[in-house]
Amino acid sequence: MFNLIVLVKQVPDVTDVSEEVMKPDGTLNREALPSIINPEDLNALEEALKIKDRFPAHVTVVSMGPPKASEVLKDCLMRGADEAILLTDKFFAGSDTQATSYILAQAIKKIGRFDIIFCGRQAIDGDTAQVGPQVAEKLGINQLTYVFEIMEIHKGGIVVKRETEEGFEVVKSKLPALLTIMSKANEPRPKDVKKAIAYKNIPILSPEEYKGKDNKKVFIKKWDHTSFDVDLERCGLKGSPTKVKKVESAVLKKIDTKLISCTEEEIAYMFKELIEDHIIA
Amino acid sequence: MSKILVFVELRGDDVADVSIELISKAKELGSSIGGEVIAAVLGYDLIQDFSFLGRYGCDRVYKIEHKILKHYTSYPYAKSLVELIKEIRPDIVLFGATYIGRDLAPRVASSLGCGLTADCTDLKIEDFKFRGKLYKNQLLQIRPAWGGNIIATIVSPEVSPSMATVRKGVFLKKEFSNNLCEVKTFRPNLSEEDLLSEVLHVEKRPKSVDLHGAKVIVGVGMGAANEKTFGLIKELADVLGAQIGATRPVVDSGFLPKECQIGQTGVTVRPNLYIACGISGQIQHRAGILGAKRIIAINKDPKAPIFDIAHYGIVGDLNIVLPKIIKVYKQKLWEV
Numbered sequence: 001m002f003n004l005i006v007l008v009k010q011v012p013d014v015t016d017v018s019e020e021v022m023k024p025d026g027t028l029n030r031e032a033l034p035s036i037i038n039p040e041d042l043n044a045l046e047e048a049l050k051i052k053d054r055f056p057a058h059v060t061v062v063s064m065g066p067p068k069a070s071e072v073l074k075d076c077l078m079r080g081a082d083e084a085i086l087l088t089d090k091f092f093a094g095s096d097t098q099a100t101s102y103i104l105a106q107a108i109k110k111i112g113r114f115d116i117i118f119c120g121r122q123a124i125d126g127d128t129a130q131v132g133p134q135v136a137e138k139l140g141i142n143q144l145t146y147v148f149e150i151m152e153i154h155k156g157g158i159v160v161k162r163e164t165e166e167g168f169e170v171v172k173s174k175l176p177a178l179l180t181i182m183s184k185a186n187e188p189r190p191k192d193v194k195k196a197i198a199y200k201n202i203p204i205l206s207p208e209e210y211k212g213k214d215n216k217k218v219f220i221k222k223w224d225h226t227s228f229d230v231d232l233e234r235c236g237l238k239g240s241p242t243k244v245k246k247v248e249s250a251v252l253k254k255i256d257t258k259l260i261s262c263t264e265e266e267i268a269y270m271f272k273e274l275i276e277d278h279i280i281a
Numbered sequence: 282m283s284k285i286l287v288f289v290e291l292r293g294d295d296v297a298d299v300s301i302e303l304i305s306k307a308k309e310l311g312s313s314i315g316g317e318v319i320a321a322v323l324g325y326d327l328i329q330d331f332s333f334l335g336r337y338g339c340d341r342v343y344k345i346e347h348k349i350l351k352h353y354t355s356y357p358y359a360k361s362l363v364e365l366i367k368e369i370r371p372d373i374v375l376f377g378a379t380y381i382g383r384d385l386a387p388r389v390a391s392s393l394g395c396g397l398t399a400d401c402t403d404l405k406i407e408d409f410k411f412r413g414k415l416y417k418n419q420l421l422q423i424r425p426a427w428g429g430n431i432i433a434t435i436v437s438p439e440v441s442p443s444m445a446t447v448r449k450g451v452f453l454k455k456e457f458s459n460n461l462c463e464v465k466t467f468r469p470n471l472s473e474e475d476l477l478s479e480v481l482h483v484e485k486r487p488k489s490v491d492l493h494g495a496k497v498i499v500g501v502g503m504g505a506a507n508e509k510t511f512g513l514i515k516e517l518a519d520v521l522g523a524q525i526g527a528t529r530p531v532v533d534s535g536f537l538p539k540e541c542q543i544g545q546t547g548v549t550v551r552p553n554l555y556i557a558c559g560i561s562g563q564i565q566h567r568a569g570i571l572g573a574k575r576i577i578a579i580n581k582d583p584k585a586p587i588f589d590i591a592h593y594g595i596v597g598d599l600n601i602v603l604p605k606i607i608k609v610y611k612q613k614l615w616e617v
Contacts, residue, residue, distance in 0.1 A: 098394065126426060127425075127426060128398075128399040130397060130399060133388045134391035136355075142478060144355075165381065172481055174477065241439060241440040242435050242436070244434070245435065248434075255590055259593075260593050268617070270577070271610060271615045274575060279574055280496075
């Protein structure tokens, strides 16, 4: 039985910024952005589910975020994950990748045995691609990043194809290991219709609410800093070595654009200027 | 005396361009604070002595060699670099934001408990006041986030070293005359047990496109991603001696390969001339072309944001505009 953990994140959808989410001054209204599951985390989940298709496996999805992040865990359960844990606590807020990876690693230690941890390559809001490797380091396990294909898997080890600067390489590793998955690895399966209906109002329970009880129905586990071993000094802003000095909206400097009409005369004039300015020969 | 360490990546036996660019930037950053630039090269049976890096600003280079460092793998590279960092105590560590850099840097940062900022588009040295305390000579790490919609300035004042990764082409190689570089060896504490990944096979795919040095680039947006228009684009590129780049949606749709992708998650380019064809000008793409000396934008939509940053704008149908441009250039109609 493979014990698989998938780390997922709820992110604002920054890839498709339309006029509705822009403020009059040309800056982004982040609150107006819809929340989605980080796209590559779905690819990570799909790799775990593909293993579950072939072998006995238990897939646990874990997410650190505000209470609203339970939505992405619900989504993962609907696609086939077996268990979901939400790490949510006001002390976790403001964590950079160092603090986030610490919290996730501590939660994973509480979960116990695992063979593979799957992560998306990177999140579309922070774009750092750091949390995966940092969780691996804190757990003292190997990391394989930019994975786009799992060629072989058995209890002792795994063989993957990972992308490199100059092409790709085939790499073998013992387990346990952490893998970061690229979007080109697979096409995530849709939600299962029966589960989508059954889990629509899935309960979210803290350990006090679910421990020792005969839980017949599926639920999302909610952990705060008291639910697992975590040092508050290493969480949130306090536990984050990186500090944001300032944030500016990217309103790129407007240039005085010369509008050229689609005539040979004006296009020729444009080229004359480009040549005079030594832009082209 | 401040120390800036640059992780040097190899491409075969050669040093990767991005590493040289970072060495030059480190020299520049260090000049205001009496900084020493140190390079670390890891591998096995390294042929070069790397003292040539002095020309680009390096003052000292450490060669770290061990059999298990022959191919890059995360665990032993991170372990060795952490040992070197603990020994020489640099204030700043820089990596290229390459496949290797983005795999290695976070693992090293995690081990040291220090701050790391990925894909910086600029670096500065400035004093930073935090919680009433003044931290002198901090590394300001500037980078876009939220899909390029914000620019953040990050500092890591409380823990040393500050670490950052930077993409190729963001900084320029500079030469520093009379800069001598010392070459030293560092022996890492490694054993066979540290080899957790075994590289079974390496496949190099020859690059069909290399936009980094291109002087003229024609960019293909969704408005140009069709057979007819692309035929005209190829003709224009041919006539101008230009390389062809693309926006992310064009690459995601499979119309052009990933090597063509220009923008926040693609390549940063600095051509003399960039001709944006059928490109709306999303911030993520614009971020990749800001280094262009001149930008010509051609789009049917006069409200396309690309016109905000274009030096020349042509509102029109590419299938009509492109043939005119090709004709004017071929026949040198400006000489009339």
